[in-house]
Amino acid sequence: MKFTTVIENSAFALLLALPLALTACGDGDDEAGAEEASDTSGDGDGDADADAEVGDGDGDTNGDGDGDGDGDGDTNGDGDGDDETGMLRLMHLGVFPGDANTTVDIYVNGAPAGISFDFKQGTDYVELPVGAYDFDIVPGGGTIDDSVLTIEGFAIANGAMWEVIAAGYIAPEPGDAGFGVIAFPEDADGIAAGQTRLNVFHVGALGALSPVDVWAVDDDCEPVAPLIPGFEFGDVAANFDIPNGPVNVGLDVGQDATVDACFKIPALGDGVMVNAFAVNDDAGNVSLIAHLPDGSTVELTPE
Numbered sequence: 001m002k003f004t005t006v007i008e009n010s011a012f013a014l015l016l017a018l019p020l021a022l023t024a025c026g027d028g029d030d031e032a033g034a035e036e037a038s039d040t041s042g043d044g045d046g047d048a049d050a051d052a053e054v055g056d057g058d059g060d061t062n063g064d065g066d067g068d069g070d071g072d073g074d075t076n077g078d079g080d081g082d083d084e085t086g087m088l089r090l091m092h093l094g095v096f097p098g099d100a101n102t103t104v105d106i107y108v109n110g111a112p113a114g115i116s117f118d119f120k121q122g123t124d125y126v127e128l129p130v131g132a133y134d135f136d137i138v139p140g141g142g143t144i145d146d147s148v149l150t151i152e153g154f155a156i157a158n159g160a161m162w163e164v165i166a167a168g169y170i171a172p173e174p175g176d177a178g179f180g181v182i183a184f185p186e187d188a189d190g191i192a193a194g195q196t197r198l199n200v201f202h203v204g205a206l207g208a209l210s211p212v213d214v215w216a217v218d219d220d221c222e223p224v225a226p227l228i229p230g231f232e233f234g235d236v237a238a239n240f241d242i243p244n245g246p247v248n249v250g251l252d253v254g255q256d257a258t259v260d261a262c263f264k265i266p267a268l269g270d271g272v273m274v275n276a277f278a279v280n281d282d283a284g285n286v287s288l289i290a291h292l293p294d295g296s297t298v299e300l301t302p303e
Contacts, residue, residue, distance in 0.1 A: 090106065093289070104137050154183070287301050
């Protein structure tokens with residue numbers, strides 16, 4: 001198992017003071033699209049706000065705000081909610097040859113979990129009783145004997161929240177990052193109204209993308225200020241709270257203060273935590289994937 005290198009970098013605080021980096025994104029359609037992606041109830045209110053309850057550490061998965069440890073975690077039928085639980089969600093960013101046949105099935109303790117998803121897709125949170133689990137990643141439609149990667153003894157503690165990411169090349173070329181798993185402990189406590197908490201992951205497995213520099217850029221995609229210098233595969237810039245609104249960032253592949261890929265990120269949600277992944281496909285195309293609180297994903301391609 002590969003654990004992330006957490007970058008404790010205050011550079012993201014620059015976003016609070018850089019109006020050029022907090023510019024409007026197009027005509028607002030992208031922002032609406034991101035809000036719609038997080039609305040699963042059809043009421044148009046952007047359910048990312050409510051759905052974040054599953055990520056605020058209180059174990060509330062039914063949206064009633066009461067912290068469902070009062071009975072939902074009860075597996076012995078006595079109604080007293082006697083099981084302690086943690087939560088885990090998954091993201092599939094493993095690069096398959098030719099970007100084909102990317103569907104994988106997840107097995108838990110040797111049995112199918114009923115989770116199948118494709119490249120650039122994620123899951124909602126799954127609540128699990130406290131304990132240790134074996135996870136297997138199996139090509140779609142296969143059996144446990146076809147497992148391409150096993151995570152043994154993954155510990156779920158009471159109240160814990162994890163994002164587990166499969167990333168890297170199934171068949172890497174020299175210099176590229178090979179297939180593996182990154183496990184990241186999430187923290188969604190204390191997000192203020194009007195703020196979005198960002199965790200930014202480098203999972204671009206192409207060798208030329210490690211390292212890169214991440215910049216705040218203006219609306220013309222010109223560099224304004226460095227945000228994350230020397231960002232390498234497997235790194236995460238964690239727990240940065242910024243005003244909820246659009247933000248422009250650029251990737252400097254050559255680390256020469258030149259923006260090689262510019263992304264205009266719409267507002268992603270008020271008072272919620274969003275994980276953002278820089279990734280490439282087998283054709284070498286780079287994009288940003290946002291994993292929203294309801295488990296849905298939004299892909300942004302360079303300007």
